[in-house]
Amino acid sequence: MFEKPSKLNPALIAGLAIGVVSGLPGLNLINCCCCAGIILGGMLAVHLYKQEFTGDMPPMESSDALVLGIMAGIVGAVSSVVVGGLVTVLFGGVEERFIMKFLEEFFSRMEESGGMPPGSVDELMEQMERSFEESRTFGGILRNLFFSLIIYPIFAMLGGLIGYGLLVKKKPASPSQQAQA
Amino acid sequence: MIPRRTILAVFFLAVLFWCAGFLLLPVTSHIGLDPSEGYAFYGRVCHQIDARSWHVGAEPFGVCIRCSAIYLGALVSLFVMLLVREPDPRVARWAFVVTIAAVAVDVGLDLLGVASNTELSRTITGGLAGVAAPWFVMPLFVDAVQQLLRKRVQSQQGDVIHVRETE
Numbered sequence: 001m002f003e004k005p006s007k008l009n010p011a012l013i014a015g016l017a018i019g020v021v022s023g024l025p026g027l028n029l030i031n032c033c034c035c036a037g038i039i040l041g042g043m044l045a046v047h048l049y050k051q052e053f054t055g056d057m058p059p060m061e062s063s064d065a066l067v068l069g070i071m072a073g074i075v076g077a078v079s080s081v082v083v084g085g086l087v088t089v090l091f092g093g094v095e096e097r098f099i100m101k102f103l104e105e106f107f108s109r110m111e112e113s114g115g116m117p118p119g120s121v122d123e124l125m126e127q128m129e130r131s132f133e134e135s136r137t138f139g140g141i142l143r144n145l146f147f148s149l150i151i152y153p154i155f156a157m158l159g160g161l162i163g164y165g166l167l168v169k170k171k172p173a174s175p176s177q178q179a180q181a
Numbered sequence: 182m183i184p185r186r187t188i189l190a191v192f193f194l195a196v197l198f199w200c201a202g203f204l205l206l207p208v209t210s211h212i213g214l215d216p217s218e219g220y221a222f223y224g225r226v227c228h229q230i231d232a233r234s235w236h237v238g239a240e241p242f243g244v245c246i247r248c249s250a251i252y253l254g255a256l257v258s259l260f261v262m263l264l265v266r267e268p269d270p271r272v273a274r275w276a277f278v279v280t281i282a283a284v285a286v287d288v289g290l291d292l293l294g295v296a297s298n299t300e301l302s303r304t305i306t307g308g309l310a311g312v313a314a315p316w317f318v319m320p321l322f323v324d325a326v327q328q329l330l331r332k333r334v335q336s337q338q339g340d341v342i343h344v345r346e347t348e
Contacts, residue, residue: 029228031225031226032226032227032228033288034226034227034247034248034251035225035226061324061325061328062321062322062324062325062328063324063325063326063328063329063332065321065325066322066325066326066329067329109294123230123231123232124228124230127224127229143221147221147222147225148225150222151222151225151226155226158318161318161321161322161325162277162317162318164321165274165277165317165318165321166274166278
């Protein structure tokens with residue numbers, strides 16, 4: 001019987017996906033919903049890892065999903081800071097103004113339709129501006145990385161376990177595997 | 182092997198710590214602490230819109246109503262899980278999927294402008310999702326931790342046997 005496939009590639013790909021989703025302004029709003037982007041990244045890692053299994057390998061276990069999620073979360077934390085930094089360096093104020101304008105229009109429409117209470121758009125835009133300003137300083141980047149390295153692995157691990165529970169069919173262990181255990 | 186209940190208890194304490202963090206943020210300024218770092222930390226996982234948050238006095242919790250309901254629901258479930266046996270995994274799975282779908286519908290209808298969600302709808306959908314999630318995720322987590330510990334013990338035993346053989 002062969003060994004299980006390496007976790008590195010799925011963790012790297014899913015981690016980079018987390019980094020892109022979390023690092024791009026506007027797209028990173030998905031994480032405002034209980035880190036949905038990071039949880040989905042953990043699920044993606046499990047999905048990619050599952051594809052690498054062949055019939056003659058031992059079945060995927062929940063511990064694989066847990067480790068994969070943590071790995072993807074760590075990669076995601078670092079890559080989100082890198083992607084965010086690159087976006088700022090490459091596009092600077094142009095990208096910031098574009099995102100702010102887009103979000104202002106979007107949230108204003110929600111406010112008009114009653115989806116958001118009056119005045120909350122201004123408050124949200126202030127928060128966005130503050131976060132843009134903070135993300136440009138070295139201290140802001142370090143703080144960002146520190147917070148991300150705590151939060152991302154936890155939520156990606158949960159995503160990995162959710163992905164395992166939803167996507168992976170549990171096969172009963174073969175007699176040889178039971179003997180190994 | 183570490184018993185299921187011990188792993189659950191550790192996770193419960195971690196979630197309790199997490200919840201205490203966002204619940205106590207509004208009162209930190211009253212005891213002379215600066216809550217801005219705490220708000221920045223929880224701001225990584227929540228939009229923190231003031232009008233969509235519960236308050237203590239004039240200060241909001243660290244996360245919005247829906248997130249608060251999810252985390253507090255999960256905390257309650259984790260406590261109950263310490264006392265009772267796990268239900269059928271298929272029931273837990275379906276409960277998780279249905280409650281997450283309810284959250285998605287509540288958010289989606291609001292984003293599309295079809296129907297605005299309310300404080301009550303956010304509390305109920307978030308709370309139900311929070312209550313359902315641990316029953317689905319925690320058995321997998323407990324299983325995963327036990328597998329990792331078992332593998333570690335096996336590899337240590339393997340090392341000891343290897344050293345004895347070489348001696």
